[in-house]
Amino acid sequence: MKKKLDLLEELQEVDQQIDALKVAQSALQAEMSGINQGVDGAREEVAAFEASLAQLEAEKIELESTHAAELDNIVRSETNMKEIKTNKEFQAVGREITAAKKQVSDLEESLLQKISQIEDLSGALAAKKSSCGELAENAAERVIAKQAEIDAVQSDIDTETVRRENVTKGIPASLVKKFTILREQRRGQALAIARDGYCMGCNMHLPPQLYNNLYKYEELLTCPHCQRILILKLQQQ
Numbered sequence: 001m002k003k004k005l006d007l008l009e010e011l012q013e014v015d016q017q018i019d020a021l022k023v024a025q026s027a028l029q030a031e032m033s034g035i036n037q038g039v040d041g042a043r044e045e046v047a048a049f050e051a052s053l054a055q056l057e058a059e060k061i062e063l064e065s066t067h068a069a070e071l072d073n074i075v076r077s078e079t080n081m082k083e084i085k086t087n088k089e090f091q092a093v094g095r096e097i098t099a100a101k102k103q104v105s106d107l108e109e110s111l112l113q114k115i116s117q118i119e120d121l122s123g124a125l126a127a128k129k130s131s132c133g134e135l136a137e138n139a140a141e142r143v144i145a146k147q148a149e150i151d152a153v154q155s156d157i158d159t160e161t162v163r164r165e166n167v168t169k170g171i172p173a174s175l176v177k178k179f180t181i182l183r184e185q186r187r188g189q190a191l192a193i194a195r196d197g198y199c200m201g202c203n204m205h206l207p208p209q210l211y212n213n214l215y216k217y218e219e220l221l222t223c224p225h226c227q228r229i230l231i232l233k234l235q236q237q
Protein backbone atom coordinates (compact mmCIF):
# COMPACT_ATOMS: atom_id res chain seq x y z
CA MET A 1 0.00 0.00 0.00
CA LYS A 2 2.86 2.40 0.80
CA LYS A 3 4.20 1.93 -2.73
CA LYS A 4 0.78 2.63 -4.23
CA LEU A 5 0.47 5.79 -2.17
CA ASP A 6 3.93 6.92 -3.30
CA LEU A 7 2.86 6.37 -6.89
CA LEU A 8 -0.38 8.30 -6.29
CA GLU A 9 1.68 11.16 -4.91
CA GLU A 10 3.83 11.10 -8.01
CA LEU A 11 0.69 10.96 -10.16
CA GLN A 12 -0.67 14.03 -8.40
CA GLU A 13 2.60 15.85 -8.94
CA VAL A 14 2.62 14.94 -12.66
CA ASP A 15 -0.99 16.03 -13.07
CA GLN A 16 -0.32 19.36 -11.39
CA GLN A 17 2.68 19.82 -13.62
CA ILE A 18 0.54 19.11 -16.70
CA ASP A 19 -2.16 21.51 -15.45
CA ALA A 20 0.41 24.28 -14.92
CA LEU A 21 1.86 23.68 -18.38
CA LYS A 22 -1.58 23.84 -19.95
CA VAL A 23 -2.32 27.11 -18.16
CA ALA A 24 0.99 28.50 -19.45
CA GLN A 25 0.16 27.29 -22.94
CA SER A 26 -3.29 28.92 -22.88
CA ALA A 27 -1.70 32.20 -21.80
CA LEU A 28 0.73 31.98 -24.73
CA GLN A 29 -2.14 31.22 -27.10
CA ALA A 30 -4.03 34.24 -25.76
CA GLU A 31 -0.95 36.40 -26.40
CA MET A 32 -0.78 34.96 -29.91
CA SER A 33 -4.44 35.88 -30.49
CA GLY A 34 -3.71 39.37 -29.19
CA ILE A 35 -0.93 39.82 -31.75
CA ASN A 36 -3.16 38.60 -34.57
CA GLN A 37 -6.03 40.81 -33.43
CA GLY A 38 -3.71 43.83 -33.50
CA VAL A 39 -2.89 43.13 -37.15
CA ASP A 40 -6.55 42.48 -37.99
CA GLY A 41 -7.49 45.80 -36.37
CA ALA A 42 -4.88 47.69 -38.41
CA ARG A 43 -6.08 45.98 -41.60
CA GLU A 44 -9.67 46.95 -40.81
CA GLU A 45 -8.56 50.57 -40.40
CA VAL A 46 -6.87 50.45 -43.81
CA ALA A 47 -10.05 48.96 -45.33
CA ALA A 48 -12.15 51.73 -43.72
CA PHE A 49 -9.84 54.38 -45.20
CA GLU A 50 -10.07 52.71 -48.60
CA ALA A 51 -13.87 52.68 -48.39
CA SER A 52 -13.93 56.40 -47.51
CA LEU A 53 -11.60 57.13 -50.39
CA ALA A 54 -13.79 55.18 -52.81
CA GLN A 55 -16.78 57.16 -51.52
CA LEU A 56 -15.00 60.47 -52.16
CA GLU A 57 -13.96 59.33 -55.65
CA ALA A 58 -17.58 58.42 -56.43
CA GLU A 59 -18.74 61.83 -55.19
CA LYS A 60 -16.08 63.50 -57.36
CA ILE A 61 -17.32 61.62 -60.45
CA GLU A 62 -20.88 62.68 -59.61
CA LEU A 63 -19.80 66.34 -59.33
CA GLU A 64 -17.89 66.13 -62.62
CA SER A 65 -20.92 64.69 -64.34
CA THR A 66 -23.23 67.44 -62.96
CA HIS A 67 -20.62 70.03 -63.92
CA ALA A 68 -20.51 68.72 -67.52
CA ALA A 69 -24.33 68.72 -67.70
CA GLU A 70 -24.50 72.33 -66.50
CA LEU A 71 -21.93 73.38 -69.09
CA ASP A 72 -24.05 71.66 -71.77
CA ASN A 73 -27.10 73.55 -70.50
CA ILE A 74 -25.28 76.86 -70.84
CA VAL A 75 -24.19 76.06 -74.39
CA ARG A 76 -27.78 75.04 -75.25
CA SER A 77 -29.27 78.19 -73.73
CA GLU A 78 -26.76 80.37 -75.54
CA THR A 79 -27.67 78.64 -78.82
CA ASN A 80 -31.40 79.12 -78.08
CA MET A 81 -30.83 82.79 -77.44
CA LYS A 82 -30.13 83.30 -81.13
CA GLU A 83 -33.68 82.14 -81.92
CA ILE A 84 -35.35 84.41 -79.37
CA LYS A 85 -37.61 87.11 -80.71
CA THR A 86 -38.86 89.03 -77.63
CA ASN A 87 -36.90 90.99 -75.13
CA LYS A 88 -38.80 89.36 -72.27
CA GLU A 89 -37.79 85.87 -73.36
CA PHE A 90 -34.25 87.07 -73.92
CA GLN A 91 -34.03 88.32 -70.35
CA ALA A 92 -35.49 85.09 -68.96
CA VAL A 93 -32.92 82.93 -70.77
CA GLY A 94 -30.22 85.39 -69.74
CA ARG A 95 -31.19 84.84 -66.07
CA GLU A 96 -31.10 81.09 -66.63
CA ILE A 97 -27.58 81.33 -68.04
CA THR A 98 -26.42 83.50 -65.14
CA ALA A 99 -27.87 81.01 -62.65
CA ALA A 100 -26.27 78.09 -64.53
CA LYS A 101 -22.89 79.86 -64.52
CA LYS A 102 -23.19 80.44 -60.79
CA GLN A 103 -24.02 76.72 -60.42
CA VAL A 104 -20.95 75.79 -62.49
CA SER A 105 -18.77 77.99 -60.35
CA ASP A 106 -20.14 76.40 -57.14
CA LEU A 107 -19.59 72.93 -58.61
CA GLU A 108 -16.01 73.81 -59.46
CA GLU A 109 -15.51 74.99 -55.90
CA SER A 110 -16.95 71.71 -54.57
CA LEU A 111 -14.78 69.73 -56.98
CA LEU A 112 -11.63 71.47 -55.77
CA GLN A 113 -12.62 70.70 -52.18
CA LYS A 114 -13.29 67.09 -53.09
CA ILE A 115 -9.92 66.76 -54.84
CA SER A 116 -8.21 68.24 -51.81
CA GLN A 117 -10.03 65.79 -49.50
CA ILE A 118 -9.03 62.92 -51.77
CA GLU A 119 -5.39 64.02 -51.66
CA ASP A 120 -5.43 64.28 -47.86
CA LEU A 121 -7.09 60.91 -47.43
CA SER A 122 -4.76 59.27 -49.98
CA GLY A 123 -1.80 60.54 -47.97
CA ALA A 124 -3.30 59.26 -44.73
CA LEU A 125 -4.10 55.92 -46.37
CA ALA A 126 -0.53 55.52 -47.63
CA ALA A 127 0.80 56.21 -44.12
CA LYS A 128 -1.73 53.81 -42.60
CA LYS A 129 -0.81 51.09 -45.11
CA SER A 130 2.84 51.53 -44.39
CA SER A 131 2.41 51.31 -40.60
CA CYS A 132 0.06 48.35 -41.06
CA GLY A 133 2.71 46.64 -43.19
CA GLU A 134 5.35 47.19 -40.52
CA LEU A 135 2.99 45.97 -37.83
CA ALA A 136 2.17 42.83 -39.83
CA GLU A 137 5.85 42.12 -40.44
CA ASN A 138 6.69 42.62 -36.79
CA ALA A 139 3.67 40.52 -35.76
CA ALA A 140 4.71 37.70 -38.10
CA GLU A 141 8.07 37.48 -36.29
CA ARG A 142 6.39 37.59 -32.89
CA VAL A 143 3.88 34.93 -33.95
CA ILE A 144 6.74 32.63 -35.01
CA ALA A 145 8.49 33.19 -31.67
CA LYS A 146 5.25 32.68 -29.74
CA GLN A 147 4.51 29.48 -31.68
CA ALA A 148 7.98 28.20 -30.77
CA GLU A 149 7.19 28.85 -27.09
CA ILE A 150 3.83 27.09 -27.42
CA ASP A 151 5.54 24.11 -29.10
CA ALA A 152 8.17 23.96 -26.36
CA VAL A 153 5.45 23.84 -23.70
CA GLN A 154 3.66 21.17 -25.74
CA SER A 155 6.84 19.13 -25.79
CA ASP A 156 6.98 19.39 -21.96
CA ILE A 157 3.33 18.35 -21.79
CA ASP A 158 4.10 15.33 -23.98
CA THR A 159 7.03 14.37 -21.74
CA GLU A 160 4.88 14.68 -18.62
CA THR A 161 2.11 12.70 -20.30
CA VAL A 162 4.53 9.83 -20.99
CA ARG A 163 5.69 10.05 -17.37
CA ARG A 164 2.06 9.94 -16.26
CA GLU A 165 1.46 6.80 -18.32
CA ASN A 166 4.47 5.13 -16.72
CA VAL A 167 3.31 6.09 -13.22
CA THR A 168 -0.22 4.84 -13.80
CA LYS A 169 1.15 1.46 -14.98
CA GLY A 170 2.15 0.79 -11.37
CA ILE A 171 -1.29 1.64 -9.98
CA PRO A 172 -4.43 -0.52 -10.34
CA ALA A 173 -6.76 0.93 -12.98
CA SER A 174 -9.64 1.21 -10.49
CA LEU A 175 -7.48 3.31 -8.19
CA VAL A 176 -6.39 5.59 -11.05
CA LYS A 177 -10.07 6.05 -11.87
CA LYS A 178 -10.95 6.86 -8.26
CA PHE A 179 -8.03 9.30 -8.14
CA THR A 180 -9.10 10.99 -11.39
CA ILE A 181 -12.71 11.42 -10.28
CA LEU A 182 -11.63 12.76 -6.89
CA ARG A 183 -9.24 15.18 -8.55
CA GLU A 184 -12.04 16.58 -10.68
CA GLN A 185 -14.31 16.90 -7.66
CA ARG A 186 -11.71 18.37 -5.34
CA ARG A 187 -10.26 21.16 -7.44
CA GLY A 188 -7.22 19.22 -8.63
CA GLN A 189 -6.35 17.74 -5.22
CA ALA A 190 -7.24 14.07 -4.89
CA LEU A 191 -4.75 13.49 -2.11
CA ALA A 192 -4.50 15.07 1.30
CA ILE A 193 -1.69 14.91 3.80
CA ALA A 194 -2.60 13.55 7.22
CA ARG A 195 -0.57 14.97 10.09
CA ASP A 196 -1.02 15.30 13.86
CA GLY A 197 -4.47 13.75 13.60
CA TYR A 198 -5.70 16.24 11.00
CA CYS A 199 -6.51 16.09 7.32
CA MET A 200 -4.51 18.92 5.73
CA GLY A 201 -6.84 18.90 2.73
CA CYS A 202 -9.84 20.22 4.69
CA ASN A 203 -8.22 20.97 8.09
CA MET A 204 -10.65 18.68 9.87
CA HIS A 205 -9.79 16.40 12.72
CA LEU A 206 -9.58 12.74 11.71
CA PRO A 207 -11.13 9.98 13.85
CA PRO A 208 -8.27 8.59 16.00
CA GLN A 209 -8.83 5.02 14.84
CA LEU A 210 -8.61 6.06 11.22
CA TYR A 211 -5.50 8.09 11.90
CA ASN A 212 -3.88 5.12 13.64
CA ASN A 213 -4.75 2.85 10.75
CA LEU A 214 -2.79 5.12 8.43
CA TYR A 215 0.41 3.89 10.07
CA LYS A 216 -0.37 0.31 9.09
CA TYR A 217 -0.50 0.92 5.33
CA GLU A 218 -2.94 -1.96 4.98
CA GLU A 219 -5.65 -0.23 3.00
CA LEU A 220 -6.44 2.93 1.17
CA LEU A 221 -7.95 5.41 3.62
CA THR A 222 -9.92 8.51 2.77
CA CYS A 223 -10.85 11.55 4.81
CA PRO A 224 -14.47 11.21 6.05
CA HIS A 225 -14.90 14.99 5.59
CA CYS A 226 -13.44 15.79 2.16
CA GLN A 227 -13.13 12.22 0.79
CA ARG A 228 -9.53 12.79 -0.31
CA ILE A 229 -7.10 9.89 -0.21
CA LEU A 230 -4.98 10.32 2.91
CA ILE A 231 -1.17 10.25 2.82
CA LEU A 232 0.54 10.12 6.18
CA LYS A 233 3.35 12.64 6.62
CA LEU A 234 4.83 13.03 10.03
CA GLN A 235 7.22 15.82 9.16
CA GLN A 236 6.42 19.05 7.44
CA GLN A 237 8.06 19.00 4.04
Ligand SMILES: [Zn+2]
Binds near residue numbers: 200201223226228
Ligand atom coordinates in the same frame (compact mmCIF):
# COMPACT_ATOMS: atom_id res chain seq x y z
ZN1 LIG B 1 -10.22 16.10 4.53
